[in-house]
Amino acid sequence: MMRLELVKRPQRSMLFSALSPFIAFGLTIIAGAILFALLGVNPLNAFRIYFIEPVSQVWQLHELAIKAAPLILIAVGLSVCYKANVWNIGAEGQFILGGIFGSAIPVLFPGFEGPLVLPLMLLFGMVGGAAYAAIPALLKTRFGTNEILTSLMLVYVAQFFLDWLVRGPWRDPQGHGFPQTIQFNDSAVLPELMPDAGRANWGFVFALIAAVLVWLLMSRLLKGFEVRVLGSSPRAGRFAGFGLNRMVFFAFLLSGALAGLAGISEVSGAIGQLQPVISPGYGFTAIIVAFLGRLNPLGIVAAGLVLALTYLGGEAVQSALGISDKVARVFQGMLLFFVLGCDTLIHYRIRLVGMALTKGAAKLEAAPKLKEAR
Amino acid sequence: MSANHDGANLLEVRGLTKIFGTLTACDHIDLNIAKGEIHALLGENGAGKSTLVKMLFGSLEPNSGEIFWNGEAVRITSPGMAKKLGIGMVFQHFSLFEALTAAENIALSLDDGSPISSIAAKARALSFSYGLPLDPDSLVGDLSVGERQRIEIIRCLLQTPQLIILDEPTSVLTPQEADKLFETLERLRSEGKSILYISHRLEEVKRICDRATVLRHGKVVGHCNPREETASSLARMMVGNEVKAVVRAPAEGIETAAPLLEIRALSRKPATPFSIPLKNINLNVRAGEVIGIAGVAGNGQGEFFESVSGEVLQQDAGSVRIRGKDAGALSITGRRLMGAAFVPEERLGHGAAPRMKLSENLLLSRHATDGKVFVSSGGLVRAAAVYAAAQRIIVAMDVRKSAPDPEAAALSGGNLQKFIVGRELDRSPAVMVVNQPTWGVDAGAAAHIRQALIELARSGSAVLVISQDLDELFEISDAIAVMHNGELSKPLPIAEATFEKIGLLMGGAEPGHAEHALETA
Structure with missing residues (x-):
């Protein structure tokens, strides 16, 4: 008889901190293979279609960048929140509000053109996302509400608000009754990076810049130190003179602004108008991206590309094999599940204990075991 | 294993060894405890006392070595098994639920399902017969630390142990409460029970213990009869060399020096149901002097520290003044910028962020x-x-560590404390407020920290030290005030202060406190 036992490590393991996402990815592949086999599909063929074909041509890489950009932008902001122990789950709503605020300019002033339009739209998008994120921050600091619940519930409010806008006041009068706004004029559209090669737009560049800036913030600036102290030991943070409430606002406003920027970039770049649905769940998938990327902005860039691939792969298996594209959600869920599971190995190591060996020297010489007797 | 079990020894330990990674916490420990003796286990912090005791109580497994109980070889694999054998333990840090009554707390640890009323009756009888007054129906949250300790002792006695292990039992008691405890221990000894008494307070070991085993760096360095030793000879055995005595030059001209820290009519409502309100505290700390604040733990020292440091702000900006300016409305950063520095009691999680490097922890306060x-x-x-x-x-500060810039949690408590105190001394602050400066620090390092605090004061700073260690306060203070139930007595100049006077104040004997003293008696 053997059983598994978790033994706390004296120090967190740097090795497993780096390895954990890769182990998780491997486990996801294994579980995915079983899933495909149960669906009656040859797993090898399915994986080729899922992971390799979607990125085998240059234009497809552009599609990958389009999907990765919002994931990275949002996840970079969320990483600051989660490091600060602030649980913003509502990035999807902040994304939508960013899209709505930024779209206000081309929708309400269709005649306004010129080089100022786009920067203003992006700014409005950031303000919209930040303002929407300020609501759970205010509720938490003033009334002690749980930000997980409030930020999550505000997502549904945002979705219905957008739905009402595009069916009501902002509907295109010449749109044959379709629930959508007018097409944005040319100066309100985020330009493509390399129009001859593919559709990727400046949103991806924004994502990379945001990742580098937030990395600098977290590793080089006092503000980043403040985030880490308050997130890991709030009492020491208070002793340092850092304000917990100020930090809640900072984390929510920053992540809200980045989610808002992602929202308006998506609407202005990839879509070109407002529709009832502008996100395939980027705000939620970004939570997985943030954790898969170890809450490190540079790791998040890599994780964002991986998760973007799961979206493209989901579409590919749907068209090639006739499997529901919900398989993408399953993959994303498994990935998060495994990465959180593997993170246990950062703080614990696994030991096999022989149950039969209850007496004799064998047990005395087993590895030291520290019970929680302190 | 040469057997020599004539039955006189209740417990015999042979070659007990415990290894954590590269550290040998206990290295071939031999220990004999006879029936009906009080046996002292002496040693500095980190000498291996706690590890040894945890192995005896079954919460740690030894790597090698043998334990004989009444001459029989035994393997103690769990605290439950230790209890069954007849080993009871009173921990230094109590594990009591404040919102439950004393009897309910006792019932929780006895898993025999007997009704609370019968447990309360037994506890009452036991407390009466051992002279440990305790009302089993009172809420733990309302009890003093000394009374809480009585619950732990009675809880332990209810299991009729043959051996009782007490871990630093007097560290939370007033001198008078400690005297009562000693009477109880002597009574238990006269009934033939054995006691393993862990302490680093040499005077009390000399007073009540029959034999002593001294540990240093995980090894037994000697067995002795403490009554035949002097405090300094015991200290030498513990530390391995002479501890440099702290030198306190007389403070001159203090009376005319400007107060750098002034507390005026500071009051604070309790923040939680179990925290202590502060009542009208007044205190001046002048340039050049060290003021000590004595008191039993949990009498408002933590609340007072938070108020002075600025972690909690005051309604009245004038209730805390630093270098002659109102500071009550300023945050801890604002007060630091006025020249004040603070060292809190808790090292991990308050004075330092455990998972951050020492250099990052320097940044924390500076x-x-x-x-x-x-x-x-x-x-x-x-x-x-x-x-x-x-x-x-x-x-x-001679901080010992295993890496150039390790995480705070990787340091031993004493070494981390040296760093945290050193972090503030390095600034030469005008006002230094320290809560428990040498808690858990070995004797050599403690002397170093105390000397540094005195020198900081003599160089013209105001130093306020809150401590439960009376020896320490007498060593470094120019005057000692006592905090009791959220009130602060007038500072007693060191020339007039005696252990007895301070001890009475700690028990609440200040004229203004008489009312409360009656309540708790």
């Missing part, structure tokens, strides 16, 4: 105070300067 040395005006952390300063403190 990011605002050192001009642009550590943080540029753009908010950029100057990592090289922070690292260099941390190394400077590590050298100055």
Whole structure:
């Protein structure tokens, strides 16, 4: 008889901190293979279609960048929140509000053109996302509400608000009754990076810049130190003179602004108008991206590309094999599940204990075991 | 294993060894405890006392070695098994639920399902017969620390143990409460029970213990009869060499010096149901002097520290004044910028962030105070300067560590404390407020910290030390005030202060406190 036992490590393991996402990815592949086999599909063929074909041509890489950009932008902001122990789950709503605020300019002033339009739209998008994120921050600091619940519930409010806008006041009068706004004029559209090669737009560049800036913030600036102290030991943070409430606002406003920027970039770049649905769940998938990327902005860039691939792969298996594209959600869920599971190995190591060996020297010489007797 | 079990020894330990990674916490420990003796286990922090006791109580498994109980070889694999054998333990840190009554707390640890009323009756009878007055129906949250300890002792006695292990039992008691405890221990000894008494207080070991085993660096360095030793000879055995005595030059001209820290009519409502309100506290600390605040733990010292440090702000800005200016409305950063420095009681999680490096923990309290040395005006952390300063403190305070810049949690408590105190001394603050400066620090390092605090004062700073260690306060203070139930007595000049006077004040004997003393009696 053997059983598994978790033994706390004296120090967190740097090795497993780096390895954990890769182990998780491997486990996801294994579980995915079983899933495909149960669906009656040859797993090898399915994986080729899922992971390799979607990125085998240059234009497809552009599609990958389009999907990765919002994931990275949002996840970079969320990483600051989660490091600060602030649980913003509502990035999807902040994304939508960013899209709505930024779209206000081309929708309400269709005649306004010129080089100022786009920067203003992006700014409005950031303000919209930040303002929407300020609501759970205010509720938490003033009334002690749980930000997980409030930020999550505000997502549904945002979705219905957008739905009402595009069916009501902002509907295109010449749109044959379709629930959508007018097409944005040319100066309100985020330009493509390399129009001859593919559709990727400046949103991806924004994502990379945001990742580098937030990395600098977290590793080089006092503000980043403040985030880490308050997130890991709030009492020491208070002793340092850092304000917990100020930090809640900072984390929510920053992540809200980045989610808002992602929202308006998506609407202005990839879509070109407002529709009832502008996100395939980027705000939620970004939570997985943030954790898969170890809450490190540079790791998040890599994780964002991986998760973007799961979206493209989901579409590919749907068209090639006739499997529901919900398989993408399953993959994303498994990935998060495994990465959180593997993170246990950062703080614990696994030991096999022989149950039969209850007496004799064998047990005395087993590895030291520290019970929680302190 | 040469057997010599004539039955006189209740417990015999042979070659007990415990290894954590590369550290041998206990190295071939031999220990004999006879029936009906009080046996002292002496040693500095980190000498291996706690590890040894945890192995005896079944919460740690030894790597090798043998334990004989009444002459029989036994393997103690769990605290439950230790209890069954007849080993009881009273921990230094109590595990009691404040919202439950004493009897309910006792019932929780006895898993025999007997009704609360019968447990309360038994506890009442036991407390009466051992002279440990305790009302089993009172809420733990309302009890003093001494009374809480009685619950732990009675809980232990209810299991009719043959051997009782007491871990630093007097560290939370007033001298008078300690006297009562000693009477109880002597009574237990007369009934033939054995007691393993863990302490680093040499005077009380000399007073009540029959034999002593001294540990140093995980090894037994000697067995002795403490009554035949002097306090200094015991200290030498514990430390391995002479501890340099702290030198306190007489403070001159203090009476005319300007007060650098003034507390005026400071009051604070309790923040939680179990915290202590502060009532009209007044105190001046002048340039050049060390004021000590004595008191049994949990009498408002923590609340007082938070109020003075600025972690909690005051309604009245004038209730805390630093260098002649109102500071009551300023945050801890604002007070630091006025020249004050603070060392809280809890090291991990309050004075230091456990999972951060020492250099980052330097930044914790000094990011605002050192001009642009550590943080540029753009908010950029100057990592090289922070690292260099941390190394400077590590050298100055002789901080022992395993890596150049380890995480705070990787240091032993004493070494981390040296760093945290050194972090503030390095600034030469005008006002220094320290809560428990040498808690858990070995004797050599404690002497170093105390000397540094005296020297800081003599160089013209005001030093306020809150401590439960009376020996320490008598060693370094120019005057001692006593905190009891959220009130602060007048400071007693050191020339007039005696252990007895301070002890009575700690028990609440100040005229103004008489009312409360009656309540709790």
